[in-house]
Amino acid sequence: MKQEGSLLFWLGRRYLWRYRWQIVIAFIFMMLEGSMFGFLSYMMKPMFDDVLVGGSRAALTWVGMAIFTIFMIRALSSIIQKVVLTRVSQKTVADIRNDLLAHLMQLDGSFHQKHGPGYLMQRIEGDVGAVSKVWSILITGTGRDVIALVSLFGVAIGMDWRWTLLALVGVPLMIAPTVLLQRYVRKYARRARDISAGLSTRLNEVFHGIVPIKLNRLEIYEANRYKALTKERIRTSVASSLGQSAIPGLIDVMSGIGILAVLLLGGGQIISGEKSVGDFMAFFTAIGLAFEPLRRLGAVSGTWQIAAASIERIKELLELEPELRDPPHPVPAPKGCPEIVLRDVELNYSESAVLRGTSFTAEAGKTTALVGASGAGxxxxxxxxxxxxxxxxxxxxxxxxxTDAMRLADLRGLFSVVSQDALLFEDSLRENILLGREDVPDERLDEVLEAAHVSDFVPRLPDGLDSRAGSRGSNLSGGQRQRVAIARALLRDTPILLLDEATSALDAASEQVVQAALDKLSVGRTTLVIAHRLSTIRNADKIVVMDAGHVVEEGTHDELIALGGAYARLHAMQFEDEQTV
Ligand SMILES: Nc1ncnc2c1ncn2[C@@H]1O[C@H](COP(=O)(O)OP(=O)(O)O)[C@@H](O)[C@H]1O
Ligand SMILES: [Mg+2]
Structure with a gap:
């Protein structure tokens, strides 16, 4: 219970406080609506004692008018509070989603390695969606129900406090089962959310991997894995809804006991003339009207358990801190075309050492190539x-x-990276190159397109530069995607260029065009290039040969060939391959 209180407090302080005035307004109208229940039940007394039993025509008019007014006020206040709360609810849910996305993008690579896209999408869509349930509870009138109960019990106590106590004899019986049920619902709600995350992960993998799935004929395998999870979800959902509906069920039982007790005592008192029929009717209407809000409030506790399971997760995610952060006193990034130096760099992934004292210098404005077996680091x-x-x-x-003295954004602003597979967005080619920049003059864009050899293929596309790239750039060939990536890099115009196997996935003809574009791109920049095919780095100013996280040789192509070491061996191997192809 304490933990749930703190969740609610967290949600309130972080996301509701800023809408406090709107919430206060909604609450005032809720109270108005809720108190109308009390008035309504109270009107039963004059209705029976003065009008129906007393026979007063004057009373008939004012009692009728009063009851009509009560219903009008109820209708109006209900509309107003619903509209205000819906607005606040939509806004808070949007706030949480936006915060969560912004925050998740800050988290380290290791976090994203552990939690795939499907999982995180489910957190943002599913969990935040579940939080909006808390709101729908509020909107459907928790506040109003509480006020209604207070006013109804006020009337009931006013009529006869002993009857009221009797009506509540069943309450203590409910406490223990309710607590147990809440725990049960929470447990299954958590499970259900985990399963949902699992389902999105599956879907995400299936649709990203649709080609290999078809080629390996994994359709049935994947369908069965999905089916198993959906089956599990049915089980947990049914279990959770059983728990949820059991709570209002308990309230029904309690109410039955209460009414029986009152009827036994109160009925006797009216027969003996101790109480008026009006008293009894007002009391009974109050207690009768109290059932519905009571049942609804009972159901709230179940819904809250479900939302709490999600809020818990959201809070956990928002409280994760990235390890890679800006330094407290950042130094400005260097100006101009800089030199890059690695000194005794060591890096381990869990237990395995990937870099073991790597040191080398990439000179300013020159091209340095990194070569070595796959997995060398x-x-x-x-x-x-x-x-x-x-x-x-x-x-x-x-x-x-x-590098750790600069702001992350400043540091990353120094680099353009072109790797094996360019990430293109589902957008026009133009947008894929400009990436939101609006300050690029047309001449500059044309220049860039020309240099990146994008102009070579754009005229053949249906809508030219406004053609869609397709999901992950699927409308373009690999070589075309790389050229788009190079155009981006040219526009970014950063002092350092990192090329990671930028041409490895291409056929010989595309490779030539992309290589020509890359050569233009690297002019006047400190360039580091990783290449699998040694022919592409022959002209590098320096070649650094890596093996198992060490630098084993450094020099120009000719020097390294003359040395007759690791590079010469790699070179001989590739040369043989090319001969036999
Ligand atoms: N994020 C990671 N988590 C765990 N191991 C990794 C990670 N990235 C790379 N490695 C491991 O580090 C080694 C070097 O990887 P990498 O630098 O990609 O090699 P390459 O020289 O082929 O580019 C590999 O053995 C790889 O399995
Ligand atoms: Mg690599």
Missing amino acids: KSTVFNVLTRLVDPDAGEVTIGGVR
């Missing part, structure tokens, strides 16, 4: 440079400034 060097991951030891400087 080349891409990891790029990740360390851009601070997607921090090394465990050693230091990395750019233009003499340690």
Whole structure:
């Protein structure tokens, strides 16, 4: 219970406080609506004692008018509070979703490695959706129900406090079962949310991997895995709704006991003339009207359990801090075209060492190539440079400034990265190149398109630059996607260029065009290039050969060939391959 209180407090302080005045207004109208229940039951007394039993025509008019007014006020206040609360509810849900997305994008790569896109999508859509349930409870009138209960019990006590106590004899019987039921609902609600996350993960994997799934004929396998989860979801949903509906059920039982007790005592008192029929009717109407709000409030506790399971998760996510953060006193990024130096960089992923004392210098404005077997740690060097991951030891400087002394945004603003597979968004080609920038003059854009060899293929597309790239760029070929990525990089015009196997996935003809575009891109920038095909880095100013996280050789192509070491062996191997192809 304490924990739930703190969840509610957290939600309130962080997301509701800013709408407090709107909530206060809604609450005032809720109270108005709720108190009308009390008035209504109270009107039963004059209606029976003065009009129906007393026979007064004058009373008939005013009692009738009063009852009509009560219904009018109820209708109006109900409309007003619903509209105000719906607005606040939609706004808070949007606030939480926006915060969550912004926050998740800040979290480290290791977090995203652990939690896939499907899982996170479910957190943002599903869990936040469940929170909006709390709101719908409020909107359907928890506040009004509480006030209604207070006013109804006020009337009931006014009529006869002993009867009221009798009506409530069943309450203590309910407490223990309710607490147990709440726990049960919470447990299944949590499970249901986990299963939902699992389902989205599956779907996400299926639709991303649709081609390999078809080729490996995994359709039935995948369908069965999905089916197993949906089955599990049915089970948990039914279990949770059983728990949820049992609480109002308990309230019914309690009410039955109460009414029986009152009828036995009160009926006797009226027969003996101790009480008027009006008293009894007002009391009975009050208690009768109290059932519905009571049942609804009982159901609220179940719905709250479900929402609490989601709020718990959202809170956990929002409280996660990225490890890779801006330094407290950031140093400005270096100006101009900088030199990059790695000194004794060590990096471990869990237990396995990936970089073991890597040191090398990439000179300003020159092209440095990283070569080595797959898994040698080349891409990891790029990740360390851009601070997607921090090394465990050693230091990395750019233009003499340690990478961890700069703001992350400043650091990453120094790089353009072109890797094996360019990420294109489901948008026009133009938007994919401009990426939201609006300050690019048309001449500059044309220049860039030309240099990146994008102009070579754009005229053949149906809508030119306004053609859609398709989901993940699927309307373009690999080489075309790479050229779009190069155009982006040209526009970014950063002092450092990182190329990670930018041409590896391409056929020979596309490779040539992309290579030509890359050569233009690297002019006047400090360029680091990882290449699988050694022919593409032959002209690099320096070649750094890596093996199992170490730098084993450095030099120009000719020097390394003359040395007759690891590079010469790699080269000989590739040369043989090319001969036999
Ligand atoms: N995020 C990661 N988590 C765990 N291990 C990783 C991660 N990234 C890379 N590795 C491991 O680090 C080693 C080097 O990877 P990488 O730098 O990508 O090599 P490459 O030289 O082929 O680019 C590999 O053995 C890889 O399995
Ligand atoms: Mg790699």
